[in-house]
Amino acid sequence: MKRLLALAAMALVGFTSVAAQAHDQVEDSQTVWACGLDFEGTAEGFQIIVGSFTSRATGELHCQDNEGNTYNRKVRVNMQTEPLGPVVGFGSFRFAGGAANITLIGSSPRALFGEYIVASGRAAVIGGVGAFTALKVDSPELALEISLQVLEGFGVEAGFTKMTLQRL
Numbered sequence: 001m002k003r004l005l006a007l008a009a010m011a012l013v014g015f016t017s018v019a020a021q022a023h024d025q026v027e028d029s030q031t032v033w034a035c036g037l038d039f040e041g042t043a044e045g046f047q048i049i050v051g052s053f054t055s056r057a058t059g060e061l062h063c064q065d066n067e068g069n070t071y072n073r074k075v076r077v078n079m080q081t082e083p084l085g086p087v088v089g090f091g092s093f094r095f096a097g098g099a100a101n102i103t104l105i106g107s108s109p110r111a112l113f114g115e116y117i118v119a120s121g122r123a124a125v126i127g128g129v130g131a132f133t134a135l136k137v138d139s140p141e142l143a144l145e146i147s148l149q150v151l152e153g154f155g156v157e158a159g160f161t162k163m164t165l166q167r168l
Helices: 004-023
Strands: 035-067 071-078 084-105 114-138 141-165
Touching: 035 141, 084 114
Parallel strands: none
Antiparallel strands: 035 071, 035 084, 071 141, 084 141, 114 141
8 A cells, every 4th residue: 555655646746747847838828727636525335346336525626827816616526436347345434635636738727627537546444545546538638636545444445437526
């Protein structure tokens, strides 16, 4: 689990560096947004390829552009596995976390709302940690989210699923 957390942290640093380099290459007339997401929620279920595992959270999206404008919005984050899918998960836990969102192509934080494909791993025995990477591709926009979480409860969840980020 420490390796997973270390890999997620390294990925976060790497993608932040890429975003900084992209920002330096953007023409002065284009707007570039840097966004973050704070959230709290619950996860529960039982799935070993077949079954159901659900995560629900609420939080706030914070964005600022290169001109100092801000965009703040309360959001809902839902992850629901398919009845048959590449997920192993069981138990119940509460979690709190933060995510780095990078809009690589797009002109507004609104481009972050929608459906993502997620690779995740979380584990807790009384307490624990988790991480996920989410990718959204909608022409002509691409958004990436990397999340680190602190867990309380008992459970394990790892696999690929879909996530929805919605405005409240």
